[in-house]
Amino acid sequence: MTVESTTARKPRSGEAAQDAGAGRKTTRAAAATPAGTAKTAKTARSAKTAKSAGTSRANGTPGTAAGGRTPAGSRSRGTSGTAGTDAHGAAETAERDDELVQLLTPEGERVARPDYDEYVADLTPESFRDLYRDMVLTRRFDGEATQLQRQGELGLWASLLGQEAAQIGSGRALNDDDYVFPTYREHGVAWCRGVDPVNLLGMFRGVNNGGWDPNSNNFHLYTIVIGSQTLHATGYAMGVAKDGAGSAVIAYFGDGASSQGDVAEAFTFSAVYNAPVVFFCQNNQWAISEPTERQTRVPLYQRARGYGFPGVRVDGNDVLACLAVTRAALEHSRGGAGPMLVEAFTYRMGAHTTSDDPSKYRSDEEREAWTAKDPILRLRRYLEREGYADDAFFAQLEEESEALGRRVREAVRSMPDPDVMAIFDNAYADGSSLVDEERRAFAAYQASFDEGPDGSAAAGAGAEGGK
Amino acid sequence: MSSQKIPLAKAINESLRKALETDPKVLIMGEDVGKLGGVFRVTDGLQKDFGEDRVIDTPLAESGIVGTAIGLALRGYRPVVEIQFDGFVFPAYDQIVTQLAKMHARSLGKVKMPIVIRIPYGGGIGAVEHHSESPEALFAHVAGLKVVSPSNASDAYWMMQQAIQTDDPVIFFEPKRRYWDKSEVDAEAIPGPLHGAKVVREGEHLTLAAYGPMVKVCLEAAAAAAEEGKSLEVVDLRSMSPIDFDTLQASVERTRRLVVVHEAPVFYGSGAEIAARITERCFYHLEAPVLRVGGFHTPYPPARLEDEYLPGLDRVLDSVDRSLAY
Numbered sequence: 001m002t003v004e005s006t007t008a009r010k011p012r013s014g015e016a017a018q019d020a021g022a023g024r025k026t027t028r029a030a031a032a033t034p035a036g037t038a039k040t041a042k043t044a045r046s047a048k049t050a051k052s053a054g055t056s057r058a059n060g061t062p063g064t065a066a067g068g069r070t071p072a073g074s075r076s077r078g079t080s081g082t083a084g085t086d087a088h089g090a091a092e093t094a095e096r097d098d099e100l101v102q103l104l105t106p107e108g109e110r111v112a113r114p115d116y117d118e119y120v121a122d123l124t125p126e127s128f129r130d131l132y133r134d135m136v137l138t139r140r141f142d143g144e145a146t147q148l149q150r151q152g153e154l155g156l157w158a159s160l161l162g163q164e165a166a167q168i169g170s171g172r173a174l175n176d177d178d179y180v181f182p183t184y185r186e187h188g189v190a191w192c193r194g195v196d197p198v199n200l201l202g203m204f205r206g207v208n209n210g211g212w213d214p215n216s217n218n219f220h221l222y223t224i225v226i227g228s229q230t231l232h233a234t235g236y237a238m239g240v241a242k243d244g245a246g247s248a249v250i251a252y253f254g255d256g257a258s259s260q261g262d263v264a265e266a267f268t269f270s271a272v273y274n275a276p277v278v279f280f281c282q283n284n285q286w287a288i289s290e291p292t293e294r295q296t297r298v299p300l301y302q303r304a305r306g307y308g309f310p311g312v313r314v315d316g317n318d319v320l321a322c323l324a325v326t327r328a329a330l331e332h333s334r335g336g337a338g339p340m341l342v343e344a345f346t347y348r349m350g351a352h353t354t355s356d357d358p359s360k361y362r363s364d365e366e367r368e369a370w371t372a373k374d375p376i377l378r379l380r381r382y383l384e385r386e387g388y389a390d391d392a393f394f395a396q397l398e399e400e401s402e403a404l405g406r407r408v409r410e411a412v413r414s415m416p417d418p419d420v421m422a423i424f425d426n427a428y429a430d431g432s433s434l435v436d437e438e439r440r441a442f443a444a445y446q447a448s449f450d451e452g453p454d455g456s457a458a459a460g461a462g463a464e465g466g467k
Numbered sequence: 468m469s470s471q472k473i474p475l476a477k478a479i480n481e482s483l484r485k486a487l488e489t490d491p492k493v494l495i496m497g498e499d500v501g502k503l504g505g506v507f508r509v510t511d512g513l514q515k516d517f518g519e520d521r522v523i524d525t526p527l528a529e530s531g532i533v534g535t536a537i538g539l540a541l542r543g544y545r546p547v548v549e550i551q552f553d554g555f556v557f558p559a560y561d562q563i564v565t566q567l568a569k570m571h572a573r574s575l576g577k578v579k580m581p582i583v584i585r586i587p588y589g590g591g592i593g594a595v596e597h598h599s600e601s602p603e604a605l606f607a608h609v610a611g612l613k614v615v616s617p618s619n620a621s622d623a624y625w626m627m628q629q630a631i632q633t634d635d636p637v638i639f640f641e642p643k644r645r646y647w648d649k650s651e652v653d654a655e656a657i658p659g660p661l662h663g664a665k666v667v668r669e670g671e672h673l674t675l676a677a678y679g680p681m682v683k684v685c686l687e688a689a690a691a692a693a694e695e696g697k698s699l700e701v702v703d704l705r706s707m708s709p710i711d712f713d714t715l716q717a718s719v720e721r722t723r724r725l726v727v728v729h730e731a732p733v734f735y736g737s738g739a740e741i742a743a744r745i746t747e748r749c750f751y752h753l754e755a756p757v758l759r760v761g762g763f764h765t766p767y768p769p770a771r772l773e774d775e776y777l778p779g780l781d782r783v784l785d786s787v788d789r790s791l792a793y
Contacts, residue, residue, distance in 0.1 A: 209573040220541070221573055225565045231531055232566070235538020242520060243542070262562070265531030272526060426576040427610050429634035433662065434709040435610075 100345055101325050102315040106373045108381025110320075119324035125388040131172065131319050132383060133397055135164040135376045138188040140401040141197045144408045145187075145204070149354040153412050154204045158185045162317070162349030165375030166282050168192060169322025170250065170344070173330055177218065177247040179240070181233035184222040185282075186252050193219040197404075198411040207418050227253055227260030230279060234266045237275035237333075248333040249277045250326075256287025258303070259295045267307040270339035278329045279304075279341045282316060284348035289361040301343035309339045316346025317375040347373070420446070470653040476509050476646035478620035479585075481654070482627035483510065483547065487517045490545060493631060495522040496532055497549030497585075506551055507587055507646055529559035536582050537566055545581045547631060553588040553640075554597025560605075567636045568611030579634040583627070588616075589680045589730050590777055591644035593770040600767050601731035606638045607708035607740075614708040615661060616640035618682035620650040622705060625658035633661065640707075642680035664711035666718060670700035673724035673790055676715055676741060678704040681728045681778060688783040699787065707737050715741070716748045723754040724790045728778050733761040755793035758786045 103113055103120065142160050149157040160167060167188025174180065174192065182189055190200055195217050202211030203222065210221035223229040233251030240247055257263055258281060270277050281300055285292055292300070304311030310332070314325040322344055329340040347370040351358050358367075383389040424439040473481070486493045495510055495517075501524035504511030514522035525532050529550060536546035550556045556563075563584065570580050590599035607614045613635050617623040623641070630637040659665065667682065668689050675685040682703045689699035702718050704710060719725045725745055727738035738759035745757055760778045768776050 208575060209569070210575070213577040214541070214574060215577065221570075221578075223566075225561065228534065228562060228566050231534025231562065232538040232541060234531075235535030235540075236542045237538070238535060239539045239542030239544055242544075261528075261558075262530055262534060265526070265528040265534065268526050268528060269531050269535050426572040426574075428613070429571050429576070429579045432613070432709045433711070 100313050100315040100318075101321050102318050103320040103324060104318045104378055104382055106317070106378050108378050108383075108385055110382065113321075113324070116321070116324040116328065119327040120320055123320075123323075125386070128379070128383060128386075128388050129393060131168060131323070132376070132379050132389070133400075134168040134172065134188070134191060135319065135379065136397055136401055137404055138164050138168065138191050139376060140405055141191070141408060142187055144405045145201060146350070146354060148201070148409065148412050149204070154201060154354075155206050156204050156353050156355060158204075158353045159348075159350040160185050160187050162347045162370065162375070163282055163284055163344075164188055165319035165379075166280075166316040166322050166344035166346045169319040170252075170280050170326040170342070173323050173326035174250065175247060175330075177245070178330065179218045179220070179233075179236055179247070179249045181220045181229040181236070181249065181251045182222055183226060183229065183252050183254060183257065184224055185254075186222075189252065190217075190219055193217040195219050198408060198415075201408070201412050202415065205412060205415055207415055226257035227262040227266075229253070230257070230263050230266035231269070233277050233279075234270045234273075234275050234339075237270065237277035237339075238273050240276055241274065246334055247276070248330045249275075250280055250330070251277060252280050252282065254287060255281065255283040255285065255292045255295050255300060256290065257281075258300055259287075267303070267309075267339070267341075271307045271309050274336070274338040276333035276336070277339045278326065278333050279339060280326065281341065281343045282346055283343050284316075284346050286348055286352065286358070286362065288352045288356060289358075299343070301341055304339075304341035307339075309341065311341035311343065313343045313345055316344030317370075317373045317378065319375055319379055346375075349374075470651060470655070472649045472651050473620055474647050474649050475617070475620045475623045475642070476507055478624040478652050479509050479627055479641065480511060480513070481652070482624045483513060484516070485654075486547070486628065486631045487513065487521055490631075492543060492545045493521075494539065494544050494546045495549070496525050496536060496546050497523075498525055498527055498532075498551050500524060500549050505549060507643065509585075509587075509641070509646070510549065529555055529557075530562050533559040533562040533567060533582075533584065537562065537570065537580065540580050540582050541578060545583075545631060547583040547585065549585045551587070552594075552598045553586055553600040553602055556584075556586055556602065559584075563606070563612070563636075563638075564609050568609050570611075571635070572611060580636045581631070581634045582636045583630045583639050584636070585639045585641060587643040587646075588640045589642050589644060590767065590773045591680065593773070595770070596767070599770075599773065601640075601729065601762070603638075603640055603707050603729075604731055604735065604737050604740075607737060612636055612638055612708060613662070613706070614638045614640065615706045616642060616679035617705065618642065618645065618667075618677075618679055618703050619648070621652045621656075622703075624652045624654065625656070626661055626705065629658065629661040640679060644680055645683065648683070662706040662709050662711055664702050664704045664706070664714040666700060666714070667703045668699070668701040670698040670722065672698045672722060673726060673787055674700045674702055674715070674718045674722045675726050675728060675783065675787075676702045676704055676718075677728040678707060679730075681730060684778060684780065684783060685728055688780050688787065691780060692784060692787060697787065697791065704741075710737075710741065710744075712744055712748065715745060719745055719749045720752045723752050724793075725749075725753070725757045726760060726783070726786045726790055727757065728760045728783055729762075730777055731762055732764050733759045734764045736761055755790040758790050760786045 101116055104110060145157045146159050148154045167186060171189040171192030180189055180193060187200055195212050199211040202208045214220045230251045230253055233249045237249040253263060283292060283300055301311035301313040312325055314321050325342055329342050332340050424435055427435050495513055499505055500510040501514035501522055532548050536548050539546050567580055570578050589601050603614055606612050615626055617626045630639050668686055677685045685701045689701050692699050700718055700722050702715055727741045729738055738761055742757035760782050762776055
């Protein structure tokens with residue numbers, strides 16, 4: 001078990017917590033055993049997990065066999081208590097540092113997790129196909145964007161290649177009224193929120209700094225300064241709690257951002273105000289060229305304990321586990337139990353951005369080892385193993401994927417440059433006399449080019465101000 | 468509260484109280500703003516009357532204060548946050564400059580950031596390091612932020628009301644050494660625009676432009692100069708971003724001379740911007756170059772030396788004499 005026990009808090013609103021619990025229980029009761037059913041013994045899974053974790057982490061404590069503790073969501077609900085830590089739970093967890101929550105092995109075998117199985121018990125063959133479709137289309141979109149950058153249509157692109165499961169799993173765990181604060185690589189989460197992928201490309205093409213209304217999809221704009229948005233998410237969640245809204249907020253960030261002070265401050269604020277925010281760290285092993293070992297000496301999910309809330313590490317290449325763990329975390333937060341940290345242990349298979357060259361700092365062996373854990377291949381194997389999808393499904397998806405690629409390519413190429421006067425738009429909500437003055441001067445300067453060869457126009461004003 | 472003579476700090480307190488009463492979305496946040504009422508007691512009694520949910524004591528983390536205020540604003544709240552002292556704003560500078568200032572533009576106008584950041588600023592109270600600085604130019608230089616500073620209780624009351632109501636982020640610099648200065652506040656009055664400058668003393672021979680704590684020094688200088696037969700006009704700029712250059716230009720076109728006074732270092736300071744703009748606008752009216760009086764290009768000195776560092780009556784009058792000698 002990787003869930004850490006800390007304070008069991010009283011739900012903020014007993015009624016809301018009960019409602020949430022009731023909804024979840026119905027699902028559980030309806031399907032006690034997951035459709036896939038457990039095929040691998042727990043001991044085998046643990047051994048496998050410990051091995052894979054051991055190869056990529058130098059500093060962690062060795063993983064041990066799993067226990068069967070209740071996930072944070074159900075543990076915290078309805079339990080009264082005051083500040084303090086569960087010493088027993090903490091000691092127990094410390095022995096299991098490197099264990100990942102995993103529901104699908106890289107070979108596509110469903111493994112039992114009694115503590116998390118209930119969170120995906122409602123999934124039907126169709127739901128599995130949908131998750132697969134989401135991942136395939138997201139990867140296709142991402143690949144198309146990378147190509148468009150290579151063709152000079154985009155100034156830069158931050159690829160999510162390899163992180164599809166972490167993003168689709170967590171993204172599909174959200175309710176419509178939950179709110180997302182992404183960094184700049186959450187194309188898969190954006191997809192889950194219904195943001196048109198074309199809109200994600202505006203800022204990378206350089207026509208705007210964020211091409212969607214954050215409130216239409218409850219998906220905030222991309223944030224380039226790493227970690228900043230974890231504080232925005234926390235503040236937003238504080239507002240959600242004040243409003244008694246019963247929804248949750250999720251903040252995405254990476255292993256590099258975990259070193260930023262803002263993330264530490266977000267942990268502090270969310271804990272002391274018991275804000276309903278889930279911190280979803282995609283540990284993709286590399287912050288540009290710096291490995292996770294350069295960011296932390298302890299597994300990242302363990303950071304949460306010091307702030308007084310639970311942390312859990314999930315196999316970030318396992319879409320099913322990401323879905324289950326995020327659902328549990330969101331339920332925990334919605335129910336009034338405060339923040340939770342999820343560390344999705346995954347891998348950035350591509351470059352940090354299109355201007356990066358990962359061959360300078362990491363080995364082919366490493367990449368190959370992770371390629372074997374490819375999140376899409378893993379789910380495909382599961383679909384085939386269970387007979388959930390046939391050739392017609394895959395063929396149809398391939399067509400859909402091609403169509404998406406075509407649409408994105410054409411949309412980007414026909415994306416118009418903004419009007420030059422847009423420079424002055426929206427600097428201020430209530431306007432500013434300074435901006436007005438500069439707008440007038442620049443408009444006059446622009447107009448001076450249209451005034452014919454005699455040069456009698458009001459030139460020379462420029463951006464310097466003028467009268 | 469109708470018309471009465473109260474200290475500047477009390478005027479801000481009354482203004483915040485009115486905002487909390489009027490709009491349930493207004494929140495007060497900061498270190499020690501609750502039970503203690505702030506280290507200057509500006510928020511005194513507000514938590515008692517409005518509760519911990521509206522007047523929020525925060526962890527000691529300035530980036531966290533501003534960053535969470537941004538999130539609350541995204542959720543529809545109107546946070547008024549306090550940075551305890553000028554020199555402590557820098558941990559929050561990243562959030563203010565990279566996030567708060569740009570969120571409206573980044574969202575193509577879809578998102579508003581109605582946040583007020585209150586910063587007690589400036590010297591003259593014998594404080595230790597980081598408690599006496601005037602970083603207004605660092606904020607005024609950033610597009611998306613509005614930067615204001617009242618010089619008296621009435622402006623403090625009304626400008627705070629207006630700052631809270633505006634949908635843009637406002638950096639509200641409070642002249643801490645004027646907190647205890649009393650003046651008449653009429654809560655029924657109709658205030659002028661937040662970003663409008665005011666001629667607070669009329670004169671003929673030279674314009675003194677200042678804001679915040681230096682307005683009082685300039686008024687004293689004008690009174691002293693009057694005894695020598697020099698008639699100085701004093702313009703209280705009130706807002707450093709944007710600046711009401713029209714009012715200032717009109718004054719300079721009458722007096723033909725300008726001296727800008729502020730506590731912040733002169734080098735790259737707001738006086739430089741004012742001098743440049745006024746020179747552009749009033750070149751043919753000016754009888755002398757625009758002169759600046761302010762701090763040195765040094766760290767703010769220990770308190771025993773601050774009287775020499777801060778522009779006082781003599782340094783202002785010395786510059787007035789230099790200008791008039793052209």
